[in-house]
Amino acid sequence: LKTFKPALIFNTRVQKFSDFIKIVEVGPRDGLQNEKEIVSTETKVELINRLSECNLKFIEATSFVSPKWVPQMKDHEQVMQTINRRKGTKYSALAPNLKGFKSALASKVDEVAVFAAASETFSQKNINCSIQESLKRFRPVLDAANEHNIPVRGYVSCVLGCPYEGKIKPSSVVAVAEQMVSMGCYEISLGDTIGVGTPGSTNNLLSEVLHSISNEIIALHCHDTYGQALANILTGLDKGITVFDSSVAGLGGCPYAKGASGNVASEDVIYMLNGLGLNSGVDLEQLCNVGNFISSSINRRNASKVGQAMLNKN
Numbered sequence: 578l579k580t581f582k583p584a585l586i587f588n589t590r591v592q593k594f595s596d597f598i599k600i601v602e603v604g605p606r607d608g609l610q611n612e613k614e615i616v617s618t619e620t621k622v623e624l625i626n627r628l629s630e631c632n633l634k635f636i637e638a639t640s641f642v643s644p645k646w647v648p649q650m651k652d653h654e655q656v657m658q659t660i661n662r663r664k665g666t667k668y669s670a671l672a673p674n675l676k677g678f679k680s681a682l683a684s685k686v687d688e689v690a691v692f693a694a695a696s697e698t699f700s701q702k703n704i705n706c707s708i709q710e711s712l713k714r715f716r717p718v719l720d721a722a723n724e725h726n727i728p729v730r731g732y733v734s735c736v737l738g739c740p741y742e743g744k745i746k747p748s749s750v751v752a753v754a755e756q757m758v759s760m761g762c763y764e765i766s767l768g769d770t771i772g773v774g775t776p777g778s779t780n781n782l783l784s785e786v787l788h789s790i791s792n793e794i795i796a797l798h799c800h801d802t803y804g805q806a807l808a809n810i811l812t813g814l815d816k817g818i819t820v821f822d823s824s825v826a827g828l829g830g831c832p833y834a835k836g837a838s839g840n841v842a843s844e845d846v847i848y849m850l851n852g853l854g855l856n857s858g859v860d861l862e863q864l865c866n867v868g869n870f871i872s873s874s875i876n877r878r879n880a881s882k883v884g885q886a887m888l889n890k891n
């Protein structure tokens with residue numbers, strides 16, 4: 578913690594990154610995958626289309642996982658085939674194995690993401706194999722993606738805590754992240770799956786990760802279970818991280834991480850970035866309308882503070 582100086586955030590070191598801030602909107606995938614009631618394909622498509630209109634450049638639209646494991650995502654093909662693709666926006670999807678990659682490719686995804694964990698137990702619960710087995714399974718996905726010029730993102734889950742194992746050592750995160758980089762993942766998203774991280778633990782983790790991996794290819798994927806997500810993102814910015822995952826209206830949760838709340842709300846992240854003078858190019862007012870649309874469509878409380886404030890104001 579000796580090197581952690583939050584005041585740094587306001588200096589020019591961060592300001593110069595302003596042109597490179599990348600928001601990965603994960604609402605349609607991470608946000609909806611845990612909903613008990615099946616959300617109609619029509620609603621999912623409308624959500625993605627409306628998010629595109631907010632000028633979000635990266636939207637994780639669905640996941641090509643087993644419908645036996647995550648029934649909510651079983652309409653992945655229809656979703657990808659029905660959305661309006663906005664020029665300049667990339668539409669990605671999770672693909673845990675070659676079968677998923679082939680379907681994703683046939684559905685014309687722009688990018689795929691493979692997902693490993695820093696916790697053995699979570700890996701078993703989430704994808705039914707060990708961490709090393711999962712990395713072995715991703716290799717043919719990366720080879721096939723490379724052949725088709727499809728960029729592959731890599732997630733590492735449970736980087737700040739596991740619902741089954743508790744605390745996770747930063748060295749376990751580094752070991753998995755390094756292997757994913759060497760396999761060819763162009764970006765590594767560090768997932769605080771259960772939202773237990775604080776600026777202190779995020780800072781410690783990033784200090785270790787950034788020893789061997791450049792901050793240019795690290796993303797933060799924060800859930801907001803303990804209300805620390807924005808502070809953790811600010812910590813990431815301070816370390817030169819410029820890629821953040823978020824979910825409109827704070828939708829979300831992982832089916833294999835009981836009790837974890839949604840992702841940090843996209844509206845809240847954009848509001849904070851705007852306040853720091855870091856322009857992501859996203860239309861905040863329109864995004865708040867999308868948050869209200871999806872919250873009322875699936876009968877869920879809008880978990881974005883900014884979304885609620887804008888609604889009350891208007």
Ligand SMILES: CC(C)(COP(=O)([O-])OP(=O)([O-])OC[C@H]1O[C@@H](n2cnc3c(N)ncnc32)[C@H](O)[C@@H]1OP(=O)([O-])[O-])[C@@H](O)C(=O)NCCC(=O)NCCSC(=O)C[C@@](C)(O)CC(=O)[O-]
Pocket residue numbers: 607610640641642643644645646647671673674676677678692703704705732733734735768769770798830831832833
């Ligand atoms: C990985 C598997 C498939 C292994 O599951 P398995 O049961 O070990 O695999 P399998 O190969 O034995 O296949 C079982 C059945 O699924 C089918 N299958 C197999 N693969 C696919 C596929 N791609 N698409 C469609 N179907 C598939 C396969 O054909 C077979 O069907 P059957 O012969 O029984 O009729 C399974 O465990 C799975 O799908 N898990 C996904 C779990 C998931 O999506 N979790 C949530 C996402 S991760 C997350 O949220 C964290 C993250 C990324 O957001 C970051 C963070 O917050 O930390």
